[in-house]
Ligand SMILES: [Zn+2]
């Protein structure tokens with residue numbers, strides 16, 4: 001099996017790549033998820049939106065801000081749920097808060113470089129956080145290998 005490459009720059013496999021799983025709900029309520037890999041050099045591109053969202057949340061915990069344009073979010077909230085594996089670090093599950101216009105742009109960027117993951121049951125739509133079972137993530141990578 002070829003080693004994964006950075007999804008953003010396409011460099012030959014760097015020794016340590018971050019794995020990023022992105023999930024969101026379509027307007028029809030379907031959960032879709034995508035996976036990207038990132039080398040450390042591409043982290044500003046791949047992880048910038050995530051870190052902006054985390055920073056917004058810590059700086060203004062009482063308000064939600066769009067991680068892309070910065071506006072305060074009221075009713076137009078269209079988040080992306082991330083599961084992040086940075087090399088040598090614990091898994092984290094940050095949420096990226098966006099308005100729907102910015103979400104559409106960010107999602108198309110993810111789709112242009114990422115790998116679509118198999119759909120899960122629509123019934124599993126529930127609390128606004130992803131399942132936190134690491135075996136599930138391992139399952140994803142095994143499925144990918146069959147392709
Ligand atoms: Zn890269």
Ligand SMILES: [Zn+2]
Pocket residue numbers: 066067068069070071098099101102103
């Ligand atoms: Zn925005």
